[in-house]
Amino acid sequence: MKADPAAQRRLLDLAEVDAELGRVHHRRTSMPELAEITAAEQAVRARADARVGVQTQLDDLDREVARQEKEIDAVRAREERDRKLMAGGTLNSKALTDVEHELATLKRRRSVLEDDLLELMERREAIGMDAQHAGVALAEAEQRLAEVTARRDENLADLDTNQARRDAERAKVVPGIPPGLLALYERKRAARGIGAALLRARRCGSCQLEIDRRELSLIKESPADEVVEHEECGVILVRTAESGV
Structure with a gap:
């Protein structure tokens, strides 16, 4: 030629x-921020999953607490009814004995339910702390991802500027060949x-x-x-x- x-x-x-x-x-395809972003995204997903897991436990406990409180309220209502029957003076000796026996049974039942509720509340408090920690960990991971992404975007902007300049130079050189x-x-x-x-x-x-x-x-x-x-x-x-x- x-x-x-x-x-x-x-x-x-x-x-x-x-x-x-x-x-x-x-540089565009090998900048270290790309690997950092991948790691940061994985961390965000992992911590988001962890928070969802803890929140699921909290939701389950809240339902259990509500069910337990409802059952305790029902027992208390039954106790109150029996006390009113006893105070009314209309019960014969056998009926009075039966109501007294039922009150004792209800008291024991309420004591067990209240102990269970206390245990549930303690568990909920502990898991609530876990939920707070999970939220903080997720926020930190998201902040890390935002910082790395901002660095990548800044680098990409510089590379875009450089490429545009070089593309313009190339466009001037090519017509002479x-x-x-x-x-x-x-x-x-x-x-x-x-x-x-x-x-x-x-x-x-x-x-x-x-x-x-x-x-x-x-x-x-x-x-x-x-x-x-x-x-x-x-x-x-x-x-x-x-x-x-």
Whole structure:
């Protein structure tokens, strides 16, 4: 392929811009905040699940407490009714004995229920503390996630600015490169990551290998407008006064 030497030298400008764009892409996909966000999201989910679990226990205990209190109220109401019957003086001896027996039974039943309720309330208090701790832990995890996300977004904004600047530079360089040469460059870049490099002091600017004598002799014999490629790494070798040929 033939191309004006000046156009070939513009490939170096394009390669420099593309290298920076490559670095921008690498930083965008490998910034440490991405891994931190993944870990922070996992922590938030785990702590949210923990809080739900504790809250479920609290809800179950609240229902149990309500049921226990309702049963105690029913026993107390029955006791109050029996006391009124006894105080009314209308009961015969046998009925009075039966009511007294029932009152004693109700008192024992109420005592057991109240002990159970006390145990339930103590358990609820302990789990309530667990719920508070779970809420604090979740809030801390969410705050951590927000902080890391803000750092990532700040970094992304800087990268977006850098990329926009490099895209603008690329748009200025590309029109000065013939379509055929540009297409060859793009194929090289797609295959190897680098499309063109400077031949400096007999060394390839891409792979940094020194050109062997045979290949160097062929390059020296090639006209200035001949597009040459490095046999070793395949990039377009751009010749300038620094090339030593």
